[in-house]
Amino acid sequence: MSSGNAPALYERIRSDHDLTQELFRQALQDPSGTLSRICELGASWGLPVSRDDVKAHLASVEDPDTKQWLLKARGGL
Secondary structure (H helix, E strand, O other): OOHHHHHHHHHHHHOOHHHHHHHHHHHHHOHHHHHHHHHHHHHHOOOOOOHHHHHHHHHHOOOHHHHHHHHHHOOOO
């Protein structure tokens, strides 16, 4: 795993509005499953990350939309 991949993975997901919305809806129901899905996406795109990499990156992002997403999905993240 490479925590250095988390920013690139985040940007790739963020650039796909439909995927972002799909992950957001999933996070409301299954936050832990969403983390797994993000890791799976990273692996399939050649950007492997761990769950901890994802959590650390999301915690460091200063984007208001991401902060709102985290507040709503906080349970499992």
